[in-house]
Amino acid sequence: MRFLVITNLYAPYSKGGAERIAQTVAEELVQQGHTVRVLTTKPAFSGKRHDTINGVVVERYFPPNFCWYGNLGKLPAFLRILWHLKDMLNPFTYIRVKRAIRYANPDAVLTHNVKGIGYTIPRAIRQTGVRHIHTVHDVQLAIPSGLRIYGSEHSWQQEIFLRTWYETLCRWLFSSPDVVLFPSQFLQTFYTERGFFAKSKKITRQNPVTLTHPDPRERTSGDTLHVVYIGQMELHKGIVWFARVFAKWCAQNSPRARLFIFGAGTEFAALKKNYARHAHVQVRGPLAHDRVLTELQKADVVVVPSLCYENTPTVIFEAHAAGVPVMASRIGGIPEIMDERAGDLFFTPQHEQEAMLALEHFLKHPQIYTGSVGAHTAKEYVRKLIPLVADSVK
Template sequence: MSDNNILMVGNFSSGTGYAWNMINSCFYALGRAFIDKENEAYVCYPVVDKINDIFIDSNINILEFDFERYSFLKIYKFLKDKKIKNLYLINYSTFSPLYLVARFAGVRKIIVHDHASSGILLPNNILKKALKTVFNRIPVFNPDKILVISKFVKKRKVEGSCFPEGKIEVVYNGVDLDSFKGEASFDLHDRFNIPKDRKIVFCAARANTHKGIQFFIEASRLLIHEKNRTDLFFLYCGDGPDMKNFQKLVSECQLSEFFCFAGNSNHISEILKGVHVCVVPSVWLEGFGMMVIESMAAEVPVIASRVGGMAEIIDDGVDGIYVDPGDPNAIADAIENLVNDVQLKEKIKIKGKEKVAQVYSSDEQKQRIINSFFE
């Protein structure tokens, strides 16, 4: 067995789809980079309920092992037994005794990749800030490097966690442009029973109020019942704790003939090929905005809230449109402008795809993750 093995640790079950597929693709690329150098590569999840197709015939070992719950002794034995020398952790803290345990077990490099969305949690007093500053400068208790998905998340790590700025690297999430090429494999109007003469306005996110789905619904009501835009249809993909409330809201707004709850889908790239506009109405501080760059890659004009890491992606009015979070009137106006103004829509489509190709390539993202272990 090699003496430079890697363990990649997911903080989600193996069968979790959509947004986590991007993380799994990074696991695959990083694992294969180690295997190509004649090392062993492992991915562990707290629950293994399904093996992602990407790992089939990859020679990457998939294991069920819960780093969040298991004792330090069990983790030590696991790392020692697998001869792990490199750790790649998703959304782990800047300071943890786990890192000391890992180093005792022989791990030489620990890299945390922070994909999380939340506020910038500033220390609320001088003492707390001083303690965080000290704790996050004790190498044996800290990761060697933290990769972050936006400048916003970097700021959160520097100002909120008091982690050294020089040990943080921004690695934007990326998309595979090839997956958005070609014609759609199915017709959305047929699949979701949408009248052929209606333009489809799309939204995909977890069914949670902080994703702003209620404002997407309210914008739909404004367009249908106040602006008389009966040429539009609203398609939502997602599921979650607030789904019943959203369904009730659609019913109360008398939108049943114009709105479809399509549930979760692992075919977002195919769905995007058949829509006219995409809305990303989040009202909390997103770490990034995968749906934004996926829409741009599919040449679909995107309307997004100017929040968190999403506020770094769009050049407003050039390759997308920003709205203030929680403003359904602004969402409705932006949708109508894009539907009415063909020139604006075409410009945004072209510029959006150009930006994704230049800045948000999944190949570049994966290579930078790989380089962080081999530099």
């Protein structure tokens, strides 16, 4: 079969889990003998327009706007509002997608996050009559930033008429793709309650991950506790808050413990500076995907301290596959993939005492994760994806 994958970011510009999932699915489709083209974005004046990555043909372009999506955070607030409006109604993207479909002649178009490439995409696909399967990764169709922050669910930013207009327009633009995949029940409920995808076939199916099952690190009481964070260094991810809590816990208790922070983002420089000489906190750069396993094998616990309503963070699946328990915020879709009976622990977002108690528990009670991983391998995921296309092809 032939597939066209549309995603706002793709390697080497990937930032988070959504882009990794799009790439994982595209490459697995190629592995199983299918033909795959990707349509994605690039900065205005740099980057390759055409590329081939692991058998996947990648076409990149800059959708005309005030800036590339990857630099959106650098715009002042009033320009960001105009950027979002132009992104939603970009006629250039509408034309470009229809042209890409004519050229690729796909059996199905698989869309992921399209913020920054254009919300006219679903209507362009409908015009061609090609099967459309959309994967939802976050709350971005209802909240422009894609961020719903704990404790601010009813803030003026959430209730302002501009946001509700945005949600209404997105609901109309996206209408009802043939199939919509939700990686968590949390996301499916979130969008169903808001009237999205009324006529679509809706399926809750966890995202694929590259799973390996190495021998987990065996730690005994008295050994140094290795806490690992792998993800974006952004305020909404909670790592700035957690690093501060961890440092405070260390100052109060002088434990044998270390926090290793891996990733990139707007808070990287500040974190690097603040903990440059800290005895218990080390701030590193981003990890190549093939190095994630290496760092997980050194970990005793992985921390996911999100302050925003997450979907199902890929790093949790990866930690479980490596036999590493997770301590995480009880928020969004995270509880759906955690297992306290198997070694995981929750804490309330931004609850300092609960986070410290979880750290104390892992310090005094070394353990490995004993539950199931729960996620699909890429091969299993694609095997279940093909029938959703084959039914329409017949």
